[in-house]
Amino acid sequence: MESTATFFTAVIYGMEKPAPPPGLTWKKKAYSVIFEADTPAGRNFDIGLLWAIVLSVLVVMLESVRSINAQYGPYLRIVEWIFTSLFLLEYLARLVVVRRPLTYAFSLLGIIDFLAIAPTLVSLVLSGSQYLIVIRTLRLLRVFRIFKLGRFVGEGEFIVRALKASRFKILVFLTAVLTLVIVIGTLMYVVEGGKNGFTSIPKSIYWAIVTLTTVGYGDISPVTVLGQTLASVLMILGYAIIAVPTGIVSAQMATPSTPSPSYKQVICHVCQATEHRPEAEFCWRCGEKL
Amino acid sequence: MESTATFFTAVIYGMEKPAPPPGLTWKKKAYSVIFEADTPAGRNFDIGLLWAIVLSVLVVMLESVRSINAQYGPYLRIVEWIFTSLFLLEYLARLVVVRRPLTYAFSLLGIIDFLAIAPTLVSLVLSGSQYLIVIRTLRLLRVFRIFKLGRFVGEGEFIVRALKASRFKILVFLTAVLTLVIVIGTLMYVVEGGKNGFTSIPKSIYWAIVTLTTVGYGDISPVTVLGQTLASVLMILGYAIIAVPTGIVSAQMATPSTPSPSYKQVICHVCQATEHRPEAEFCWRCGEKL
């Protein structure tokens, strides 16, 4: 959960553009097209890039479907190489255009941009790795920047802030859940006697997680009376315990909206009254000009 | 989610009656029966219509059950045609009676009314399409209007308002969830090696959705140790992440009741400013004594 919050923060705050090159050269112009979305050219570049990402991810997905691969495999692989070449060119262009290429290369954006092309290149050597290309989807998060949706960023920040503020509470909660799952998983292994799918403690813990989170695949399920009783307890616990993270986040999200921002932090020099309306020009208590 | 909110809004706000015909003709009378529910006749018409909708939907459902269809099929089809004829007559009556037939025909209500009869007509040509008749259930939402349950509409509006106010937050959340599901689905495809049901990336993404949402059919479930570990992480994430939409909506629903009561409902007689602090004795905008 914490890593999720960190990830989001990184995505939203960390997606800051690297510093532009100095001077008014062609580099500066290219920079504004590639990194910014204020000009029509920059906007079009970003929208085109987004479509390229979506399409290339779709190609990789289709390639994995056996029937489609059997028929259109070679074509799909060609399309994929075209996309990878485009992304490679784009990556190199970004490196060339920024002021400090290394800073960009090791920034979050730079690493994602690199990972988006690496798998295809590696697949020349190591078969199978090309599927990791789906890391490209992470690039889709750029969408929030392209449309300059300040609104979305604000909302994203709201979620991230709430998650960050409650990350210690959630960590405590997860530690308790993990301990619970390990203890009950082991008990089930002993109770079901290593049969009915509970063939080892790790597998029983896996079952306990499947049950506590109310996923319930049914690939492993208790058969003995004692096992089913224990499972019932775990299920009801899981059902009730979900109230904890939900309550934490709800409470967190409900509080930030109430504090004093609805009042202006100005003190009247006559009567010292505070908490004026944000637009107030006169003191509400003595009528003095603020 | 946004489309759900839009849909609800459309249903509740958009269910406004089309304009009545001018003059005090028979049309006006028919209009009041068909479109309004204030008079006993209009009320009875609407309740009758509601029952017809419920019964016709039931008939279509029963028709799809093989054993019932084998025995009562012909009768059910006759009943269905009777209902469709009735709805067709009603639809035509609505078109005749309103001031601007085209406006009605392309309003939300008009389109639903049309779709409720179209499938049966189309089924003359294209077999199978008659099941789409269940779109008729959408007409059941009229129930809120018939009983003039201002209370229900108010409550519906409350839910819609909360969903609308949080739609950007929910959209950001869904984008993050979708990205997560695509990335983990692909990883699982690689990890399970295209076996154990993870036969393609789209199928693995389907599995990831089944797991993250805690549905857990069990038609596909990981078998390898690494796969089960990854699945456990996804499950716990799904279990914890549900706190986010819940928190968003809870916080949204908890706030609207607090805001304005913190202001005094007095209008300044000089500058017409409202929303003064509860204890204010002077106008915050012009300094006039309230």
Next chain:
Amino acid sequence: MESTATFFTAVIYGMEKPAPPPGLTWKKKAYSVIFEADTPAGRNFDIGLLWAIVLSVLVVMLESVRSINAQYGPYLRIVEWIFTSLFLLEYLARLVVVRRPLTYAFSLLGIIDFLAIAPTLVSLVLSGSQYLIVIRTLRLLRVFRIFKLGRFVGEGEFIVRALKASRFKILVFLTAVLTLVIVIGTLMYVVEGGKNGFTSIPKSIYWAIVTLTTVGYGDISPVTVLGQTLASVLMILGYAIIAVPTGIVSAQMATPSTPSPSYKQVICHVCQATEHRPEAEFCWRCGEKL
């Protein structure tokens, strides 16, 4: 949901003792033992009754387990008849002891007390009905009264009040969910072509409920690509939509604690200031005695 709220309210408010008999006779004494829990005798009677209920429910459960029934069946049936006789005696005693027997017989408590013995009696004639005896568990709700746990009753009332206050919102929500489930269920029937378990529209609707509520048995699960896509949409909807009832109840439960009871509803006769602390004896603005 509404019926649940009504049920709870009935249980908690409606569990009022029927009127005691007039005069200071032996009836009055018996009444205090059977209906009240203030005296040691009344308390012991109630605790004994509670244990009898728990044990008799356990006996019925055990009887239904084939292996136990084969071995101990006759004994269990004897025990059950003993319990039923006891409950019959208790029921008759209650009828004799109250002021108006008919009022008690048709009160909620009286009906539950009757239903708790009826199945065993009926089972003499109609085999199988004896399992309905489990209605006896409803009598367990008496526990809240026995221990005079005013605290528990208060908490129960809190939950009931929150559910009652939000019952219209929840009804609107359930109507929307039901419509959604019917429409998507039918679509799935058409999409999966009546195969893979989707053999009829009612069955498909059953599947849609299993999926939307994130239960996910897996007895029916989509196989076609289009079906799995539709299922994914339904799952994500179900995952996000759960925020609505949760938000409604959370908001409802969070509000009652805040309203103005923290201020005294008195107006100062000198400066007209309101919103004094509950214990205030002097006006906070002008210092005048209230």
Next chain:
Amino acid sequence: MESTATFFTAVIYGMEKPAPPPGLTWKKKAYSVIFEADTPAGRNFDIGLLWAIVLSVLVVMLESVRSINAQYGPYLRIVEWIFTSLFLLEYLARLVVVRRPLTYAFSLLGIIDFLAIAPTLVSLVLSGSQYLIVIRTLRLLRVFRIFKLGRFVGEGEFIVRALKASRFKILVFLTAVLTLVIVIGTLMYVVEGGKNGFTSIPKSIYWAIVTLTTVGYGDISPVTVLGQTLASVLMILGYAIIAVPTGIVSAQMATPSTPSPSYKQVICHVCQATEHRPEAEFCWRCGEKL
């Protein structure tokens, strides 16, 4: 739920160190190493202990995996005995070092410390019991103390306080849920006629729990039309009812942060009254100017 709250409270509050031995002897020094984490030695001891716990739990888990056990079984058992010896030594050292050994032995920490070594010793006599060693994971909760994460303890206390404050509400809720599950489980047994997995009432109740909590294994699922209808009702109930514990905990967590800020933090110099209204100029109790 209550027991969970109690457990947490015990863990966090009850993890107080037993009293140190009197005097400035070697015992006092050993005590500070073993029980405290302020000195570098104490900190290292605790971190080492933590790693030993994690490793020993992992060893027990691996031992339960058949393929690993077949190959490395003897080595794993040796490692386990080494860890158990270490923990035994540690336990004895703790007993020796504290002022009152018996108080420690019967404190929560002492019992957990004992249970962490008992299973291996017992396994000499009773095979199979060694798996209970996983109780050792409970010792992992020490982690919160080692890093002196006052923050974590505070957050843990926050969760515990919210759970404690709502424990009566949750108990009422669980009683209602249990009654519901027993009644519906029995009904299903009657409806499905003891077939399709509903072979006894306890098994049907197990199914009802699996369904209501939205786990849904699918090992038992209704087949008859009436059974599926009843199941649908139960599922929707379970889906809606989860709003209750969530709402309880959310409301509880949201309230503690709001109360007192509505009062002015000034103490009346005459009557010592606190908690005045934010704008108060005069004491609400004695009318003195503040």
